[in-house]
Amino acid sequence: MKYGIAIFPSKEVQDIANSYRKRYDPHYSLIPPHVTLKEAFEADDDYIQELIGELRLIASETKPFPLIIKKISSFSPVTNTVYLKVEPVEELMELNEKLHQGKFTKERTYAYVPHITIGQKLSDDEHSDVYGSLRMQSFDIEEQVDRFQLLYQLENGAWTVYETFKFGGVK
Amino acid sequence: MKYGIAIFPSKEVQDIANSYRKRYDPHYSLIPPHVTLKEAFEADDDYIQELIGELRLIASETKPFPLIIKKISSFSPVTNTVYLKVEPVEELMELNEKLHQGKFTKERTYAYVPHITIGQKLSDDEHSDVYGSLRMQSFDIEEQVDRFQLLYQLENGAWTVYETFKFGGVK
Secondary structure, three states: OEEEEEEOOOHHHHHHHHHHHHHHOOOOOOOOOOEEEEEEEEOOHHHHHHHHHHHHHHHHHOOOEEEEEEEEEEOOOOOOOEEEEEOOOHHHHHHHHHOOOOOOOOOOOOOOOOEEEEEOOOOHHHHHHHHHHHOOOEEEEEEEEOEEEEEEEOOOOOEEEEEEEEOOOOO | OEEEEEEOOOHHHHHHHHHHHHHHOOOOOOOOOOEEEEEEEEOOHHHHHHHHHHHHHHHHHOOOEEEEEEEEEEOOOOOOOEEEEEOOOHHHHHHHHHOOOOOOOOOOOOOOOOEEEEEOOOOHHHHHHHHHHHOOOEEEEEEEEOEEEEEEEOOOOOEEEEEEEEOOOOO
16 A cells, blocks of 8 residues: 655645645645655555554654745756745754654655645646746745644545654643 | 544545545545544634544544445435445444534534445436446445544635544554
8 A cells, every 4th residue: 555644734824725736736636735754655554553653753752843934936847846845944854854764665756855736747838837927926834833644545546644643742 | 614523444445435436426526535423513723622632532432343334325315415334333323422422512414324425416317327326236344443533624625634533542
């Protein structure tokens, strides 16, 4: 089964992201707006149970940290993906690192750039139009992250949450 | 903000449900296949924190129970909703009852009939066709339920999981 690990921002930030995703992201209906912590990976039942123990430990060692968004950026020319840029605060980068060490799969497609995708699989022309009109926008978003979620993927490509992991000391 | 409480069945059962929902359920893209435990209700930040404490307590008192599906049924003529009928085992009915007592809102639209919706908002003719062809199907599904989820609704109608509550004694 395919699993992934993500942070869901607040409803407010998800609503902002969806206002763009509705038009520009073909994955709009497969998963709510999110910050990917670990890309899709394969795990059988035994392996995922082992990882769940690790996830609980990692969560307990993590302190709540700020999710800061100031602007929209793009992965072009690598891919025509437009995103809300999430500031790479130390705690977030460390958390990502821990999910690619030890018992976890270590493969990465790219170096970690935390983001919330708002448009993808755009043609070059669409990308120019969309990013051209959004790149000047600025945001002043800062909220607390206090949990992450383990999800699995259904046959139709949609994701279901399997479990929530709250950070240490969070009620 | 609007919250709801649901059980997500296994990937296997969700994939079966989605094979019907894709064609017959306009809510297909808003939430994965689920058993609703408590319909959408309003809660502010303080109230939901209070309820989360209750949910933790209720989960700790609940033992894993079987999710049993044998057939497809319909709420017609009340609504043209077709569903996988979930057997009303005692533990499930008790859990539902606890979520409509004490600090929880008590309003119910209908008496509780546990189900996984696979088609809704069908015209009378569509309903006759769909239910007519599905009512003779039988299933032999039995799996363990060991958790439920608290979700909130985004402005576009989609649902995001806020927290998982595992039953007592479940690792």
